[in-house]
Amino acid sequence: MNTYLIASDATTLELLRSTVQSQSLTVKSALVRAEGQLLMPLLQNLEVGILVVCSGQAQKTEDLDALESMTWANPKISVILISDSDTKEDLVRAMRSGVREVVASPPAQNDLIAALSRVVAHHEKIRTSEDGYVGSGKIVAFISCKGGSGSTFLAANTAHLIADTFNRRCVLVDLDLQYGDASYYMSQDGVKNNISDLTQQIDRLDAQLLNSCMHSISPRLNLLAAPDEAGVALAITANQLEQVLTLAKRMHEFVLLDLDSTIDALTLKALDMADVVYVAMECNLPVVRNAKRLVKLFRSLGYGDDKLRLLVNKYQEDGLLDVKSIEQAVGIKVHHTIPNQFAAVNEAFNLGKPLELLHPQNGVLTALRDITASLLHTPLPKARGWMDRWMRKAA
Ligand SMILES: Nc1ncnc2c1ncn2[C@@H]1O[C@H](COP(=O)(O)OP(=O)(O)OP(=O)(O)O)[C@@H](O)[C@H]1O
Ligand SMILES: [Mg+2]
Structure with a gap:
């Protein structure tokens, strides 16, 4: 060695x-x-x-x-x-x-x-180790200040970047347990297993069981989907979730969580366990008010500002609110803005493919690459050649 x-x-x-x-x-x-x-x-x-x-x-x-x-x-x-x-x-x-x-x-x-x-x-x-990584990965949560602000899109595409561009083992865990839709952003294939297959047999939980319930999206990227029935989701406890995330972290360098914007015991457990929390918001007044409440709540829970990273999604330079007024209103610095690119984002969603594969030059991706590089404390890898991109697209 x-x-x-x-x-x-x-x-x-x-x-x-x-x-x-x-x-x-x-x-x-x-x-x-x-x-x-x-x-x-x-x-x-x-x-x-x-x-x-x-x-x-x-x-x-x-x-x-x-x-x-x-x-x-x-x-x-x-x-x-x-x-x-x-x-x-x-x-x-x-x-x-x-x-x-x-x-x-x-x-x-x-x-x-x-x-x-x-x-x-x-x-x-x-x-x-049979499961690849045996270490202590980082937990990175994404939560929207208000439904539709983009946490699922951002989490799914960041997961792709971490795994495919930055070459780290990563799992995306869909913790929008009632209405989870992260799998649609990741693939067009249906998902057979989900997190409830783990929590229902929590006493048997080990690397093999977790491996069998995750979906392999690409060589370094897994997805742990949300339950397909709302009733099943209600039976999952905070303690079970903790056990699943602890194991996921031993097997992946990054565990990304897509959280529901409603704060309950499970969301709180996930937030507590997270090393970094990305708070996604859009630029309109009701969302700004929610963002302010959420940041206040996180501070009251003892989360430092270094754990919270505010992402202003669907940002328009000529919109009503600029970065400075958002920072003043919410009371925290804006970590990054992500432009509004409806057509490209919608196409990626409809095809269940990462934006990186479809529109590598898109401004949304430029922002997400910066965000990911800063999360990983590492510079951006060299851009892929057209041949590599073409081969991946064809796959
Ligand atoms: N930067 C962007 N530009 C344009 N459209 C976007 C952008 N980010 C997300 N969207 C679109 O906004 C919609 C909501 O995104 P998403 O489902 O990720 O939000 P969410 O916060 O997870 O919502 P929910 O509360 O339903 O879980 C989707 O149609 C998505 O394609
Ligand atoms: Mg969502």
Whole structure:
């Protein structure tokens, strides 16, 4: 397995190198970081493997921010942080930034070996796992301030981008349990199984059962559909939902939720579990009022503004409300606007295909690509060639 070593001085670098090699691991790159040198530029182009990095007190916050961005963008890198701070707060902050192991500085060889072997075991588990990803994916919820604002369309097309453009394992879970229609945005084929097939046999829930109830939309994209009968949906409990989402997150790097705009116990459970909540709104006064109420509710539930991202959908530059007045009225920054493109969006819906396949240059997609790149903390991949797009369209 590859390792990437970043040390604060030459002696520590040699210790890291000899320890890593004593464990039969390959040193892919090894460097000493000068005092004050930013970490972020050194984290580009890492592939799969283990990053061992020293971080001093002075650059702690900057380094953890850089590591958080990198681990979001590249979950296949496990980080061992060598730190001179061992307070509980710092350990929690490091773990939140995606660090797998913290070793006290200066590092003792035994501690390093123990941390390396735990991380190698973790990688081994991922590699041999039948369900692909065994980690802790992110939950990303989409909710409309008012029915019809576009949460299903946005969730479905973001899911396609995450899986097909950014190459991450993703599942879209349709949690509009009564009237779910996400499957129509994803495919023209009917869906046989849905979430209630899991919740009705929750005691048997495992990776195999979840796999058998999801629909494979493309190699990295699954759909877990909503029940086809409203009565069945009513029997699903918040506790069952929690178990399903916890498992989905072990099997996918991103779990996208399309939520019903009515707030009930199930929606609240999903919102609580979400790492990011996209709030979709249209630009008209009744929706602005709803958006304001929703944001107020989320704040009262303790959600920070970094968790909430306001999306103004069907936005028209020459409309009655501009971004500034929406921000003033709702009391939160607009994360992104998405233009109003009825014909293209409607065609994608009617054909059950991602907009990316039908109209890759559409302004709606430009916005969604930006939103996805920012969610994944990663730059946009290079545009696909016409041949690739044509082959996918023909498939
Ligand atoms: N950017 C856009 N431009 C034009 N039309 C759009 C756009 N986004 C969504 N739509 C259309 O708006 C309608 C509502 O979208 P969608 O079903 O995604 O909303 P929703 O919030 O999930 O609604 P519901 O409350 O019914 O679940 C659909 O016909 C969809 O095609
Ligand atoms: Mg919907």
